[in-house]
Amino acid sequence: MFVFVLNKHGESLMPCKPRKARLLLKQKKAKIVRYQPFTIQLKYGSSGYKQPINVGIDLGAKYTGIAVTTNNKVLAKGEVEVRQDVKSLLETRRIYRRSRRNRKCRYRKPRFDNRKRHENWLPPSIQCRLDNTFHWIDSFLSLVPSPVLTIEVGKFDIQKMMNPEIQGEEYQQGQTLGYHDVRYFVFARDRYTCQVCKKKGGILNTHHIVYRSHGGSDRADNLITVCTDCHTHENHQKGAILWKWMMEGKKLPTFKEGTFMSIFRKRVFTKYPKANITYGSITTPRRKELGLEKTHANDAVAISEIKTIQHMSDSVFYIKPFRKKKRSLHEATARKGRKTKNTESKRNKKNVKQLKGFYLNDRVRVYGQIGYITGFTGTGAAYVKDIHGSYIMKPNKSYKQVNLNDCEFLNHNNNWQYV
Secondary structure, three states: OOOOEEOOOOOOEEEEEEHHHHHHOOOOOEEEEEEEEEEEEEEOOOOOOOOEEEEEEEOOEEEEEEEEEEEEEEEEEEEOOOOOOHHHHHHHHHHHHHHHHHHHHHOOOOOOOOOOOOOOOOOOOHHHHHHHHHHHHHHHOOOOEEEEEEEEOOHHHHHHOOOOOOHHHHOOOOOOOOOOOOOHHHHHHHHOOOOOOOOOOEEEEEEEOOHHOOOOOOHHEEEEEEEOOOOHHHHOOOOOOHHHHHHHHOOOOOOHHHHHHHHHHHHHHHHHOEEEEEEEHHHHHHHOOOOOOOOOHHHHHHOOHHHHOEEOOOOEEEEEOOOOOOOOOOOOOOOOOOOOOOOOOOOOOOOOOOOOOOEOOOOOOOOOOOEEEEEEOOOOEEEEEOOOOOOOOOOOOOOOOOEHHHOOEEOOOOOEEOO
């Protein structure tokens, strides 16, 4: 992978090879201004020679491929992982807040309906992924001179994916046409019969085959009729009938990613009006012509419209989000070994931010491996994980703690891990 270069005024120049960057740093002719991606700034004037540079972006709901190329060289390529935990974290926050306010201000007048959403509002889980992706696109665009941006987007017809023969007015006539709501449609479809005990006449509920807590949707395909006698806590537990249904129902198709990509597509048009737009049907044959395997990074190379590849490094960068924050000061779940009773609140921070000059998410080398500090313990130890989330431990030892004296500091990080 090439090293990005800025001139002494902070303007982007053509990237150089790592060896050239090492020589410039050794001769004190350049300084490091950024570690992820690695960028140097010259201390002297340069000719400013530039070539046409293309940036290819392969958008995805979970991973985004990025490639920077010239006419025949791949300067950098890699993948960016975006957060998938925002929805569950917000759900946990909602539960904690509701519990707290039920205790603190139970007689307060409700104000839940006195709020306004701004124009183009999106759910936080979607907005977070959009912001993360746009952040890294803008970062790479700022590191190369006059780039030409090409983005692959996806256009999904969800109705067509569910029913390939749909056409015309059928788009406006869904499964629940003629019914009050999806609940009554499910009851009628199942002939008002409990699908567990096969009895009629009882009080009926609509049960999610794939639980809502496991990502199940409210589509009729994921709902089934169950009476109150069978819709119990015990039947939801592992090994029970409703749990078995969920394990079998995992094969149900989900269209969350397709819906997200349709939203993404519209926002890309607004954010980058001058970008070249392409689609997967064009990218796939182009990637095969270049002789590249199917990966997000290689798709981005093909998207960048490179004609031939004379030079491409084997190194592929990988960028992953890292969450430093802990939500609350109080102990929602009491810690093991706490001296005070669980009924007594203990307002303390849940994690130590720094110890002996090391900070959370610092990149370190320990026992011959490179990892990231994910937490501290005791007075001089830490937990270190590699980019894939596996603990780095002392050889021939079973405990996960690593002595900070054995850690070689490489660089600080923000909320991203970069390899």
